[in-house]
Amino acid sequence: MISALLVLTVAAVIGFAIALAVRSKREFDEQNQVVPGRSSPAPASWAGAHSREAKLHRRLGNAVRGAHANPRLVELGLAAQLRSIDAEAMAIDERLVAAAGLPAAHRDATIESLEASVVQLEKAVVEVVNSISVAESKQQLEQAVSAADLKLQALAAARAEVEMIDRQVAGTDAVAREIAQQAQTSPPPPAPRSDPASGTASDIDRS
Numbered sequence: 001m002i003s004a005l006l007v008l009t010v011a012a013v014i015g016f017a018i019a020l021a022v023r024s025k026r027e028f029d030e031q032n033q034v035v036p037g038r039s040s041p042a043p044a045s046w047a048g049a050h051s052r053e054a055k056l057h058r059r060l061g062n063a064v065r066g067a068h069a070n071p072r073l074v075e076l077g078l079a080a081q082l083r084s085i086d087a088e089a090m091a092i093d094e095r096l097v098a099a100a101g102l103p104a105a106h107r108d109a110t111i112e113s114l115e116a117s118v119v120q121l122e123k124a125v126v127e128v129v130n131s132i133s134v135a136e137s138k139q140q141l142e143q144a145v146s147a148a149d150l151k152l153q154a155l156a157a158a159r160a161e162v163e164m165i166d167r168q169v170a171g172t173d174a175v176a177r178e179i180a181q182q183a184q185t186s187p188p189p190p191a192p193r194s195d196p197a198s199g200t201a202s203d204i205d206r207s
Contacts, residue, residue, distance in 0.1 A: 008096075009190050031207060032044055032046060032047040033061060034057065034060045034061045034064055034089050034090060034093045035064055035086045035089060035090055036065060036068055038086075038090065040057070040061075040090075040093055041093070041094055041097045042054075042057050042093060042096070045078075046058070051100070052111055052115075053096045053100045053111055056092075056096055056111070056114060056115055056118050057093060057096055059118055059122065060089045060092060060093055060096075060118055060121065061089075063085075063089065063118075063121055063122045063125045064086060064089045064125070066125060066129065067082055067084070067085050067125045067128060067129065070073060070129055070132065072132050073128065073129075073132070074130075076132060076141060078128060078131070078145065080143065081128050081148060081149065081152065082128075083154045084156070085121065085124065085125060085128070085152065087156075088117075088121055088124075088152060088155045088156065088159065089121060091159050092114060092118060092121065092155075092159075095110075095114055095144060095162075096111070096114055096204050099111050117155060117158065117159075120151055120154065120155055121151075121155060122149035123151055124152050124155070125148075126147045127143065127145070127147045127148035127151065128148045131142075131145045131148065150188070153206075
């Protein structure tokens, strides 16, 4: 009887520990997300790291969660703005992860530009959230939201420009690699053949 109780007690403790660990991991993973319910490419260490890119990653998450926490955004017809916020936050987060792997000489400048994008997104979220508090009429709501739309459009345009440059660079690199591979695999040009009838330059000299 005592042995059975001991086994049950140990099993309960182990079960509780496992449940606690699973819950802690889930909460940690959710904290590391930028958009609720969507996984981030950022490493788990960024949830508590003090690097510049990790802090910007967390600021993105805080801004997006602040927008999602207000149900009136959807009630007032701002679902499109919320989707734009999600899309831009994910795009910035992906570029932060890519920038973190760059050499130090290029990393700082890239993260500097991404910080400006994070600030712009934070301002857009503030504009959207503040629009709710002044929405005494449809006209006032539209006027308040227009500022957020302009910021989100600017972010999307900047992202499209950077992505176009990345594609051009990737295409240039691909062409260069193909040329290099062809140079390595192509046979060497044939050696020039002398004409016995006319003789070589050395034969002429000797004559």
